[in-house]
Structure formats: structure tokens, C-alpha cells
Amino acid sequence: MTHTLLISAPELLALRQRGTPCMVFDCSFDLADPGAGAAQYLQGHIPGAVYAHLDQALSARPGAARASGGRHPLPTRAAFAAWLASQGFAHGMQAVVYDRNGSAFCARLWWMLQWLGHEAVAVLDGGLQAWTQAGGALEEGASAPRPPGDFTPGPALRTLADSAQVLQHLGSAQQTIVDARAAPRFRGEVEPLDPVAGHIPGALNRPFTDNFGPDGRFKAPAVLRAEFLALLDGRDPASVVHHCGSGVTANPNLLAMEYAGLGRAALYAGSWSEWCSDPARPVARG
Numbered sequence: 068m069t070h071t072l073l074i075s076a077p078e079l080l081a082l083r084q085r086g087t088p089c090m091v092f093d094c095s096f097d098l099a100d101p102g103a104g105a106a107q108y109l110q111g112h113i114p115g116a117v118y119a120h121l122d123q124a125l126s127a128r129p130g131a132a133r134a135s136g137g138r139h140p141l142p143t144r145a146a147f148a149a150w151l152a153s154q155g156f157a158h159g160m161q162a163v164v165y166d167r168n169g170s171a172f173c174a175r176l177w178w179m180l181q182w183l184g185h186e187a188v189a190v191l192d193g194g195l196q197a198w199t200q201a202g203g204a205l206e207e208g209a210s211a212p213r214p215p216g217d218f219t220p221g222p223a224l225r226t227l228a229d230s231a232q233v234l235q236h237l238g239s240a241q242q243t244i245v246d247a248r249a250a251p252r253f254r255g256e257v258e259p260l261d262p263v264a265g266h267i268p269g270a271l272n273r274p275f276t277d278n279f280g281p282d283g284r285f286k287a288p289a290v291l292r293a294e295f296l297a298l299l300d301g302r303d304p305a306s307v308v309h310h311c312g313s314g315v316t317a318n319p320n321l322l323a324m325e326y327a328g329l330g331r332a333a334l335y336a337g338s339w340s341e342w343c344s345d346p347a348r349p350v351a352r353g
Contacts, residue, residue: 070189071181072326073285074163076201079113079191082161089161090154091116094125094173095195096166098260107167111205113198117154118209119164121315124150125175135229136341138260138313139175144183148220151183155213158185165191165198169276169283174318178334184221190322193284226333228308230342233335237268237349243302244270245332247311247320248339255352260312263343267310268351271298275316278323285326292327307332314338 070078082089093116095104101122108118119125125147126140127133133140142150156162162180164173170190180188191198199205236242244267251257253272258264266272277294280286286294295304304324311317314336321332335342342348 069187070161070163071186072189072322073192074189075192076197076203079163079198080201080203082163087161088157088159089163090156091191092119092162092164092173092176093117093195094119094121094164094166094176095168096121096172097168104166104172109208111207112210113165113195114204114206115210116165116206119176121172121175125172125179135227135314135336136344137337138340139315141179141182141227141314141336144220144223147179148183148218151180152216152218155216156218157216158218160187160216162188163191164188165194167195169279170194170285170319171275171316174322175315178225178318178321182223182225182227184224185218186224193282196283225331228333228335230335230337230345230348233267233308233310233342234348240303241306242308243299243306244335245298245307245309245317245320246270246272246339247275247309247317248272249274249276252312255350261340261343263350265343265350265352266339267342268349270310270351273298273320275311275319278319285323288327291323292329295324295327295329304329304332308335309333310335310338310342312338313340 093108093112097103127142132143135141164176166173255265309317309321
């Protein structure tokens with residue numbers, strides 16, 4: 068069985084026991100302390116997991132070519148595929164991604180792998196906490212390196228939107244912007260990370276944390292579907308373009324919409340940090 072959205076901890080345990088070709092990625096991170104995730108990984112991670120640093124692996128490095136703007140610009144597809152291959156990733160592998168942060172960061176890698184044409188990637192529902200609760204063991208230190216894999220990018224399975232496209236369709240029924248940031252940031256009351264406060268005019272607000280229950284797992288598909296349909300209020304789910312502050316926490320919204328049976332939406336990866344970098348682009352508050 069191929070997992071393309073979510074995988075439970077018992078399912079991952081069973082998959083590993085069967086010897087299914089699989090690579091697990093730990094994406095734990097802390098925006099306020101960029102070294103914290105790597106330190107947590109060394110203290111204990113799912114055995115064999117590869118650490119995927121948000122700044123060093125899942126974003127273009129300073130001066131490197133990039134596929135989007137913003138604070139966490141996407142690397143080019145070729146560059147990211149080369150990193151995956153260097154970690155031992157190969158075609159035919161099931162990828163499983165997790166973090167310790169309520170799926171705030173690992174869904175970025177889930178989206179990126181599908182953007183590279185690899186459909187067999189799933190978020191570990193409930194993260195590392197769910198793994199340990201299910202009796203999964205932890206490994207300390209760095210995992211043993213694997214021989215390079217044969218991974219190369221294929222046709223994209225995800226739609227990447229840019230600032231020009233978002234601006235062109237602003238106010239049109241063809242486009243519904245959904246902003247994953249917390250409500251005070253969306254309203255422009257606070258802005259801890261970017262130089263301008265506010266949101267893209269006409270955007271709807273769906274904080275990414277609304278997708279999870281008290282146990283840190285995604286809500287049931289029927290619940291998510293009802294919540295998204297209420298938010299969209301008659302707008303076409305196919306028109307949705309998700310964004311956040313820098314193209315990271317928008318991805319749980321994108322996954323949740325698909326899990327709810329509402330189709331594959333687009334991602335504006337540059338997000339608010341790219342949008343507000345140009346004073347010519349309109350800003351709304353409230």
C-alpha cells in the first residue's frame with residue numbers, strides 16, 4: 068500500500084517490519100532557534116531517520132538559485148532532487164516525514180517531494196509523540212549514511228503559484244487566497260517576522276493549527292471538510308491558493324483540504340514574506 072497523505076504510527080511500524088523500502092525524514096525545527104531541531108534529532112529520532120533542516124535542506128541557501136521568494140525560498144527542483152539522492156533516497160521508496168512541532172514543518176517536505184513528482188510520501192500523523200506512544204523505539208546520534216540513491220525529479224504533482232499570478236487574479240472568482248498564519252498576524256495586529264503587518268486583500272484566514280485535535284493528529288476528514296466548506300462559503304475549492312508567512316505552515320492546510328476530499332490546491336510558496344517585500348503590492352488589515 069502506498070501512503071500519500073497521512074500514515075499512522077502503527078502503520079509505519081508495520082511497514083518497517085515488512086521491510087518495505089522506506090526513508091523517514093525528521094523535520095523538527097524552531098524558527099527562534101534554528102539549531103534546536105538538529106539537536107533534538109541527535110537526542111532521539113526514529114531509527115534510520117534522515118534530518119531535513121528547514122534552512123539548509125528545505126530552502127535555497129543564500130546566493131543559490133531558487134524557485135520562489137520569501138524568507139524560506141524553495142530550492143530549484145534539480146537542487147532538491149540532488150540533496151535527496153545524496154541522502155540515499157531512491158525511486159520506489161515510501162517517504163515518511165515527521166516533526167515534533169505539530170506537523171508545522173514536515174508538511175513542507177511532503178509538499179516538496181510531490182512537487183518533484185514523488186507521490187509516495189506521507190506525514191506521520193501525530194509526529195514523534197505518536198511514534199513513541201505506539202511503542203516505537205528511538206535512536207540517538209546521527210543515522211548511518213546510506214549510499215547515494217537514484218532519485219531524479221519527475222513531472223510535478225503540485226501547483227506552485229508566484230506573486231505575479233496571485234496579483235493578476237486578485238479579487239477574481241478564479242482565485243481564493245487562504246492564509247495559514249495565526250489570526251493576530253493575519254489581522255495585522257502583530258508581525259514578529261516580516262517588515263509589514265497585514266494580509267493579502269480578500270484572503271481568508273485558516274490558522275494551520277485548526278487542522279489538529281487535542282492529540283496532535285489531524286481531525287477526521289468529515290470534520291475538516293465541514294470546516295473548509297464553511298470557510299470557503301460557496302467558493303470553489305479548486306480556486307484555493309494557500310500561503311502563510313514563508314511557505315512552510317501553509318502546507319498542513321493544503322494536506323488537510325485534500326484529506327477532506329476537496330482536491331489538490333495550489334501553494335504560493337513565497338507567501339506573505341515575499342508579497343510584502345514589494346510596496347507596490349496592496350496590503351489589507353483587520
